[in-house]
Amino acid sequence: MHTNRRRFLAGTAATAALAATPLRGATAAPPLSQLFDQLVQEQLRRSPEGATQLGLDKGPNADLRAKLSDQSAAGIASEQALTRAQLKRLEAVDRSALAREQQIDLDCVLYTRRSAVAVQAFDFGGSSYGPSPYVVSQLSGAYQSVPDFLDTKHQIATKGDADAYLQRLQAFGTQIDDQTQRMRHDAGVGVVPPDFILDLAIEQMGKTAVPAADALVVRSIARRAADKGLGDDYGRQAAAIYAANVLPALERQLTYAKTLRQTATHDAGVWKLPRGAEFYPVALKATTTSSLSPEEVHKFGLDQAELLSARLDGELKKQGFTRGSVGERMAALYKNANQLYPDTDAGKAQAIAYCNARLAAIRAKLPTVFDRLPPYSFEVRRVPAQTEAGAAAAFSQSPAIDGSRPGLVYFNLKDSGDWPKFCLATTVYHEGLPGHQLEGGLALSNKDLPLIRKISGFSGYGEGWALYAEQLADEIGMYDEDPLGRLGYLKFMLFRANRCVVDTGMHHFRWSREQAIQRFVEQEGETPGFAAREVDRYCVNPGQAASYKLGHSVFVGIRDKAKAKQGSAFDLKAYHNAVLRYGRVPLDVLQQIGDAWVASV
Missing domain, CATH: 1.20.58 (Methane Monooxygenase Hydroxylase; Chain G, domain 1)
Structure with missing residues (x-):
């Protein structure tokens, strides 16, 4: 599953340092490598489930295959103490003595531990997709x-x-x-x-x-x-x-x-909650890796929603849908019998088969825009029936690092009406290829990344890339013969903008659950059940829902800068190489990496 956990570098001096420092060569600093190895081992010992999921419960860690993580009060206290000790060891590293890529590695790992310490200062709750109360x-x-x-x-x-x-x-x-x-x-x-x-x-x-x-x-x-x-x-x-x-x-x-x-x-x-007003900005920063305040995220979401709603309106009119608000027209499309799979096990199997066909179709096109593809296999599955009542609408799980288990994309088909056909493809591209499974698979198979970087992540980067992947799918022609699919893509882009509004609305501006659900229903024509499951997810994972559009804006902003500078010489493959090269990073670091790359081309 997702392991998403940040404050940090800023300003032009940091960007200049990234551009000026030499690349990692054959002489990696042993102290940093050894420290990273120690941290990985400590992380695996704390999370046997994670070791198994990654396929790392072997050799000296073979005993972990028979264990689960310690969730007792003593276990939680031990984990908090370990996080503080790891941060102290990381902060003792002389960053100025490191090569450029090593600095990025150190900065990312430091970010995870600083973020964890900030979250753990609130001694309650646990985690699912991020800090949860x-x-x-x-x-x-x-x-x-x-x-x-x-x-x-x-x-x-x-x-x-x-x-x-x-x-x-x-x-x-x-x-x-x-x-x-x-x-x-x-x-x-x-x-x-x-x-x-x-x-x-x-x-x-x-x-x-x-x-x-x-x-x-x-x-x-x-x-x-x-x-x-x-x-x-x-x-x-x-x-x-x-x-x-x-x-x-x-x-x-x-x-x-x-x-x-x-x-x-x-x-x-x-x-x-007690200290809830303090907790939300910490959770927001931990999940998005953005330094924007709740008020700024809320306004960003409102502005983006207005722009995307206007674009969706135009596309709806092209398809002959002209009467009513955008939300009313999308709601009518949701009820189109030609777009609905039967709400039966057989109908749900048809939906999953369609998703796997879309995954195969886009995989064949990816070499036109990527120099490197992950070596893993990927497939789409249905969320198990016993957990679909509360599970997210769709989510992704990474493959085992050794390829012994494929990367998995899950769809929650509790009600087939929540997933009309025109909404499925863009979600496959987000959760699968070229979204989470591509960028995550490239990180796992990246020989230049330390293991600790491969197995950690940042929601702002991961979700931002996955939303950019939806845009890329449109740009490489996946909807040329599927105009209703393009409506689904734009609808979900609008959905991610509204997530920024709804998440900050509930946790900062004191919106009710019903008010949050109504925003999705009215703005996008969401089914009430789908909207409710999403809102309930945000209730227990404060901040994470804002990761998508905030991260997307950074990826698109870097690309736009390069296009403006290079014009017709812009190389999409080179852009993808630049932003994927270092694996998942905090958004501030991604911006610095992007600025340094744009300056160099």
């Missing part, structure tokens, strides 16, 4: 993440793999109880999710807290162990562990969530 919600918590992790990420090929699975299943119960204790801690300091967030979490917990015979974590190992010729006993052992440890822990968490629900308020924003 709520350790358990519809998007966060072991109850919903571990079953999918064990089923899709923990590979079973040998008896040792199956034994490790059982150990992780045992740890699953402990992790749930530890998070329930964290919920109690947070409630004690006045941090409780809104009532509607608890409703979603309770619904999903209820679907997870089922008898052993119906539990995904039991059925998964029973099926896969049998397929590998390991016999039937693993299914029986898993059922016993689940019944004795996991199900009781799930029921305890479910009971406590219902207790919290009795007195939970309906206020959507973090402003309602």
Whole structure:
């Protein structure tokens, strides 16, 4: 999943330093390399799940395959202390003695630790797509993440793999109880999710807290162990562990969530929390890596929405849609029977097949605009039914670094009406190629990037690039025979501008959930269900929703500068090489990299 975590370099002096410092040569500074290696190892030991997802639970870290991360109060305190210690070690490095690329590496890693320290100063909550005030919600918590992790990420090929699975299943119960204790801690300091967030979490917990015979974590190992010729006993052992440890822990968490629900308020924003007014700017900066204030982000979103709405209006008129507001015309298009897949398992399979066809179609065109493509395979899947009630509308998961697992794009098809055909392609390009999976895959396979850079990321960069990728898909002709698809692309661009408005609206300007949902419905014709799931996501991940359009503006701004300077000599491949070369970086650093490149061409 996404690991997105920043304050930092600024001004022309920093840009000049980037341009003037020599490139990394064969003599990399051993102290920095060793420090990065130490930090990676510490990170893997803290997150066995991350080690498995990356395919790094091997060799000296093979024991991690049987573990889950420590979610206890002691584990959280240990992680906070480790972050502070890592920051101290990083700040001791003499930046001026490093080559240009090493400086960028150091700056990026420093940014992650400074950001983490700032977030951890608020001793509550956890994380899902970014800093979250709520350790358990519809998007966060072991109850919903571990079953999918064990089923899709923990590979079973040998008896040792199956034994490790059982150990992780045992740890699953402990992790749930530890998070329930964290919920109690947070409630004690006045941090409780809104009532509607608890409703979603309770619904999903209820679907997870089922008898052993119906539990995904039991059925998964029973099926896969049998397929590998390991016999039937693993299914029986898993059922016993689940019944004795996991199900009781799930029921305890479910009971406590219902207790919290009795007195939970309906206020959507973090402003309602103790120190909430302080927390939001920290979360906004941590996720976007932009230094803009909530007020500035809100105005930026309003301005961009106005421009994009006018553009969408023009495209709608070209297609003969002339009556009503932009939102009303898009809402009517959402109801077009020719654009809807049946709301059945078969219909949803058709939608996924269409998405995989779009992924293959654009992959064939990418060599025309990129010098290098990632070596991994990619595919689109449906969000598992047991988590679709609260899951994001669509999201991406990176491949294993060794290629043993493909990069995955997930669509939430709880209601097929939320995903008419004209909206699917642009999301495939965003989450898949040339979006997240391309830039992430290039970073993972980049031999010049230290491992610590490959496995960390910044939402402002990652989401900004993915939104630029949607624009690029249009520019290379993916909608030449699909004009309604272009409407979907522009509609989602407008959606990202409105995210800036809605996120700051709820968390800074005290908008209600209903007010936020209504903005999406009226402005873009969103279905109420889609809009509600998105708004609920922003409630538990404050700031992250603003990453997309803010990041996009930096990528496009750098390209526009180069075009203005070079005119007909502008080389799109060279631009892509320049902004992708260093992997994910904070937006301030991306701007400096871009300015240095434009100055050099």
